[in-house]
Amino acid sequence: MNLSEHFTLEEMERSDLALRKGIDNSAPPEVIPQLIRLCTTLLEPIRTLLGVHLHTNSGYRCKLLNTLVGSTAAHSAHLDGRADDLIPIGMDLRAAFDKIRLSELPYDRLIIECGAWLHCAIAVEGVPPLRKAEYATGTPGHWVYTLVP
Helix, strand or coil: CECCCCCEHHHHHCCHHHHHHCCCCCCCHHHHHHHHHHHHHHHHHHHHHHCCCEEEECCCCCHHHHHHCCCCCCCCHHHHCCEEEEEECCCCHHHHHHHHHCCCCCCCEEEEECCCEEEEECCCCCCCCCCEEEEEEEECCEEEEEECC
8 A cells, every 4th residue: 555655554564573573563544644644744755855765664563563672652653653764775874864854844853773774753743843853872772862953
């Protein structure tokens, strides 16, 4: 199922850990409108801004999977389809982070996680985006977030 021009439901449900552990990470029907909103509001514009393809992972995460990846947040945006972890193909991660951070895109949180991927999230519908850019270091369950001005 296409959620936008370049992103599918299958991509947004994909999780490397879910595949390794045999976890069904299918998004419930009520999450699909948020995944569509994530793709059209943020992921498509990021793809255009960066001019590269994006490898996506964990656009949606079920509660079990969210716990297994070490999320300690009371509510992760991945649980309701408002976040995606992505890697810009063929582009330096920090350069992509800076380009997104300095753009006018309506991200709620933009995080370089583990120096390996970007966490990109949209705000809850009707709430203005925080446009909070951060670095995350540490280990699962013990992440340390540093704000980037």
